[in-house]
Every structure is written in C-alpha cells, then in structure tokens.
Amino acid sequence: MTSDRKHFVVLGGGTAGWMAACLLAHHWPHHRISVVESPDIGIIGVGEGSTPQLKAFFDTLGIAEAEWMPKCNATYKAGIRFFGWSERPGFESYFHPFHTQIDLFTEPQFAFHTRARRTGRNVWAHPDRFFLPASIAANGRAPLAPPNFPFAIGYGYHFDAVLVGKMLREHATSRLNVQHLEYTVTHVQLDNAGNVESLQTKDGAVISGDFFVDCSGFRGTIIQETFGEPFLPFAENLFNNAAVAMPSPNEEGDILSETRATALSTGWAWRIPLTNRVGNGYVYSSRYIDKDDAETELRAHLGMLDSEVEARHLKMNVGRVQRSWVRNCLAVGLSQGFIEPLEATALHIVQATVEGFIRAYENGGETESGATQFNRSLNERYDGIRDYIVAHYRMNQRSDTEYWRDNALNGNLSDNLKTIMTAWYSGGDLNEVIQNLNIAQFYTSLSWHCLLAGYGTFPLDEKLVASTDGLPLADMDDIDRYISGCLQNFPSHRAALKNLSS
Numbered sequence: 001m002t003s004d005r006k007h008f009v010v011l012g013g014g015t016a017g018w019m020a021a022c023l024l025a026h027h028w029p030h031h032r033i034s035v036v037e038s039p040d041i042g043i044i045g046v047g048e049g050s051t052p053q054l055k056a057f058f059d060t061l062g063i064a065e066a067e068w069m070p071k072c073n074a075t076y077k078a079g080i081r082f083f084g085w086s087e088r089p090g091f092e093s094y095f096h097p098f099h100t101q102i103d104l105f106t107e108p109q110f111a112f113h114t115r116a117r118r119t120g121r122n123v124w125a126h127p128d129r130f131f132l133p134a135s136i137a138a139n140g141r142a143p144l145a146p147p148n149f150p151f152a153i154g155y156g157y158h159f160d161a162v163l164v165g166k167m168l169r170e171h172a173t174s175r176l177n178v179q180h181l182e183y184t185v186t187h188v189q190l191d192n193a194g195n196v197e198s199l200q201t202k203d204g205a206v207i208s209g210d211f212f213v214d215c216s217g218f219r220g221t222i223i224q225e226t227f228g229e230p231f232l233p234f235a236e237n238l239f240n241n242a243a244v245a246m247p248s249p250n251e252e253g254d255i256l257s258e259t260r261a262t263a264l265s266t267g268w269a270w271r272i273p274l275t276n277r278v279g280n281g282y283v284y285s286s287r288y289i290d291k292d293d294a295e296t297e298l299r300a301h302l303g304m305l306d307s308e309v310e311a312r313h314l315k316m317n318v319g320r321v322q323r324s325w326v327r328n329c330l331a332v333g334l335s336q337g338f339i340e341p342l343e344a345t346a347l348h349i350v351q352a353t354v355e356g357f358i359r360a361y362e363n364g365g366e367t368e369s370g371a372t373q374f375n376r377s378l379n380e381r382y383d384g385i386r387d388y389i390v391a392h393y394r395m396n397q398r399s400d401t402e403y404w405r406d407n408a409l410n411g412n413l414s415d416n417l418k419t420i421m422t423a424w425y426s427g428g429d430l431n432e433v434i435q436n437l438n439i440a441q442f443y444t445s446l447s448w449h450c451l452l453a454g455y456g457t458f459p460l461d462e463k464l465v466a467s468t469d470g471l472p473l474a475d476m477d478d479i480d481r482y483i484s485g486c487l488q489n490f491p492s493h494r495a496a497l498k499n500l501s502s
C-alpha cells in the first residue's frame with residue numbers, strides 16, 4: 001500500500017451507497033473502497049424514476065443500456081406529465097420535457113407567447129405543442145434518436161430500484177475491486193480530534209478507514225446520529241411527509257415513456273411504467289389525511305380497491321442536513337436529505353454530491369475551506385431544486401381541498417421564488433430573471449415556463465383580448481409540422497426496449 005492510498009468506507013448498500021462506491025472506485029482506482037451493508041436493515045427500495053443525469057452516470061462507468069436496462073426492467077423517460085394540478089379549462093395536464101436540442105428552436109417562441117398571454121393577449125401558450133418530448137411520450141415512442149440524427153436528445157429512465165442496486169453491487173465488486181462487507185454497525189468510534197476512526201459492528205468487527213461516506217438512509221448514522229449535524233426541515237413549504245406505494249400490472253399497448261404525476265386530494269400519485277409492471281405511489285401530508293385513507297384513495301385511483309396486492313407505507317424526512325461534508329465524513333443520499341420525489345431528483349443529487357466531492361477532494365484534499373465551499377455549492381443546489389418543487393404546490397390552481405388551498409396561500413417562500421412569481425405575474429422577462437438569479441443550472445427557464453404556463457396561470461380567459469397589435473407570434477401550424485416531422489425519427493418505445501434485449 002502506498003502512503004497516499006486511502007481507505008474510503010461507504011456505510012450503506014442502498015442505491016446511494018452503491019452509486020457512491022462505483023463513482024469513487026472508478027475515479028480513484030488507487031484508493032481502497034469498501035461498502036458496509038447491514039443484512040438486517042433493508043434498503044428503502046423505492047425511487048424508480050430519474051433525471052437525464054443518470055445516463056451520464058452509466059456512461060461514466062461504461063455500462064451500456066443493453067447491459068443494465070433489461071436486467072433492471074428499465075424503460076425510457078422523456079419527461080413528466082402532470083395531471084390535475086390545475087382546474088383552469090384547457091390546462092388539465094401539461095408535460096415537463098427533458099432537454100433536447102430540437103426544442104431550442106421553439107423555446108423562444110413559447111416564452112414569447114407566454115409573455116403575450118400574461119399581458120392579456122389571447123394567444124396559444126400551453127407548453128405541450130411546442131416541445132418534442134411531449135409528442136414522443138404521447139405517441140408511445142422512445143426518446144432515442146437514430147445515430148445520424150444531428151441533435152442531442154436528453155432522456156432519463158424508469159427502473160426497479162432494488163435491481164439497480166444489485167446490478168451496481170455486482171459491477172462494483174467484480175469490475176471495480178470494491179470490497180463488500182455485511183455487518184450491522186452499532187457504534188461509530190471517534191478519535192481524539194473528533195474524526196471518525198472506525199465503525200464497530202454487532203459481531204464485534206471493527207472497520208477502520210480514512211474517510212467515511214454515510215449512505216445509511218434516513219437515519220444518518222454518522223452525519224446525524226453521531227455528529228449531530230442539524231437537519232433543516234423543509235416542512236414549512238413542502239407539506240408532504242409520507243407515501244404509500246403499490247405495483248399494478250402492465251397494461252396492453254404502449255409502455256409510456258413518461259412518469260405521470262396526478263394530483264389527488266392531499267398530494268399526488270406517481271405512475272412509473274417498467275417493462276414488467278407499473279410502480280405507483282401516493283405522496284401525501286399526514287397532517288391532512290391518515291395512512292388508511294391515503295391507501296384507500298390510492299387504490300381507488302388505480303381501480304384496485306378490491307385487489308389483494310399489499311401496499312407499503314413510508315415516512316419521509318423532507319429537508320437537508322446543514323452540511324453534507326463534515327470532518328472526514330460525506331453524507332450521500334437520504335442521510336444528507338430528501339426533497340420529496342415530485343421531480344425524481346434524489347439520485348441526481350447523489351451523483352452531483354459524489355462527483356462534486358471527488359473534484360473538491362482532488363483540488364484541495366481534506367481542507368476546511370474545500371469542505372466549506374463544497375457544502376455551500378451543494379446547499380445552493382438543494383435549495384434551488386426545492387424552490388422549483390415548492391412552486392408546483394404554491395402555484396397550484398385547485399381549490400377543492402384544504403390541502404391545496406393551504407398550499408396556494410403558503411407565504412413561506414424563498415426570495416428567489418418570490419422574485420420569479422412577481423416577474424411572472426407582472427409580465428416581466430422570466431428568462432432574464434432566471435439568468436440574473438443564476439439558478440438555471442438547477443432548473444432552466446424552459447422548465448419554469450412549462451410549470452407556470454402548464455398550470456394556466458394567466459389572466460382569466462374573459463379578460464384576454466385578441467392579439468391584433470402585430471406581435472411577431474409563431475405560426476402554431478408550422479410548429480406542429482416541425483414537431484411531427486422530428487417525431488418520425490423516433491422508434492416505438494416497445495420496439496426500442498425489445499431491441500435492447502435482442
């Protein structure tokens with residue numbers, strides 16, 4: 001062992017633990033990486049949707065889609081369709097697309113139309129007709145362009161989280177030399193300086209290391225239980241704190257390349273299509289509905305009131321620790337925080353945390369200033385993503401239950417979110433505002449426009465006037481032709497999935 005060879009010990013073998021181990025071992029083959037996983041404490045086992053970042057994760061590790069997707073019953077995801085978040089006629093649903101270069105041509109026209117509508121013109125301003133991924137998903141296609149297609153197409157995945165964990169464990173141990181230890185940690189031993197020295201287990205084993213990565217799930221064994229790092233809850237603006245999940249059989253016909261997020265009485269239900277089943281769940285606030293009623297509402301929503309399929313109930317700690325990197329410990333995954341699953345950002349943050357840590361560690365090693373800077377930038381990411389999620393609730397256009405009315409009246413908003421809302425309602429230039437706030441790296445202006453326009457947050461229809469003032473509006477028939485022409489390049493989702501296995 002050379003003197004600069006360090007031992008990184010990852011505590012936890014959930015998705016976060018194995019993603020962290022794979023990235024560390026891939027980037028640092030000269031260091032020793034171990035994963036300690038309890039045979040007694042299970043993984044959370046939900047979390048089946050991703051952002052486009054996950055493609056970069058598999059590309060970095062050199063794991064081809066044909067290798068991992070069939071093993072994990074995975075499907076492609078072009079974006080998320082939101083149903084029922086607005087009661088405005090014509091805005092019953094909208095699609096939040098993942099980025100494609102095709103959409104760069106229509107994005108300025110969409111932004112222009114939404115601004116014209118915000119200032120009272122009766123012009124087309126629903127997002128779906130402007131963006132290719134909405135059409136890809138609506139037509140049962142996969143967001144997979146042919147090799148000679150000249151534009152980049154971003155996409156994410158749906159997958160079985162338990163199988164992804166197994167596949168990454170196999171990859172880490174067989175190809176990246178990661179050591180897998182099955183122990184339940186009962187005590188975290190600190191040295192005189194307050195750094196973690198070792199993990200002590202139920203069987204009396206002692207696992208020493210130089211640096212520890214806490215992936216122990218919501219309990220946060222090192223970061224929260226041992227170091228007592230404060231947890232900052234987001235409960236004042238994200239009310240949901242529980243979920244109930246259950247699978248349903250796949251339907252005949254297309255497998256959708258979209259996640260569906262349908263607003264229910266007290267939260268929303270996810271629908272995630274895999275190749276062998278559909279994953280469903282209801283994310284709700286226990287302040288407004290109890291777990292039995294939430295389960296009944298989910299079953300009714302799925303048409304499974306009489307089904308014997310069991311439901312799983314989960315609690316969620318929504319918020320984040322004050323600092324993820326403390327001393328010789330980095331918290332990753334649910335131990336560092338969780339912003340409820342509405343935009344499926346948790347694994348995205350896992351990846352960003354580990355990659356950001358690797359860069360920071362390589363640049364400055366284990367210095368106080370390196371950790372401080374890293375934590376600041378990670379917290380900005382957390383809070384930036386949180387603001388976008390909060391906007392879904394604060395801007396909701398429903399009035400049927402106390403839950404939705406309370407969300408719409410919630411005044412606990414960040415300054416950034418207030419600025420965005422003011423710009424939107426006052427007819428301001430939202431692109432410019434998002435640029436000035438420097439938050440486009442969390443959610444782009446296109447995403448913000450889709451959310452706000454998708455809910456139909458415009459002046460009431462009867463107040464709109466015909467647009468006769470010569471504004472350079474887009475010809476919507478041209479846009480339809482453009483999008484449907486592009487669409488012809490994309491294969492059916494079923495065919496693309498079959499192709500992976502052949």
Ligand SMILES: Cc1cc2nc3c(=O)[nH]c(=O)nc-3n(C[C@H](O)[C@H](O)[C@H](O)COP(=O)(O)OP(=O)(O)OC[C@H]3O[C@@H](n4cnc5c(N)ncnc54)[C@H](O)[C@@H]3O)c2cc1C
Nearest residue numbers: 012013014016038044047049185216217333334341346347
């Ligand atoms: C309702 C819900 C829906 C979600 N949907 C999405 C989604 O669509 N997309 C997304 O990206 N994310 C989603 N997530 C988040 C996602 O599930 C998690 O981020 C992901 O699974 C990572 O979890 P984890 O590895 O941090 O924790 P866990 O899966 O809880 O793993 C913890 C690990 O730590 C080990 N451990 C704990 N204590 C000890 C101990 N004392 N000794 C030894 N080992 C120990 C356990 O054995 C286990 O291996 C969702 C979460 C919830 C709650």
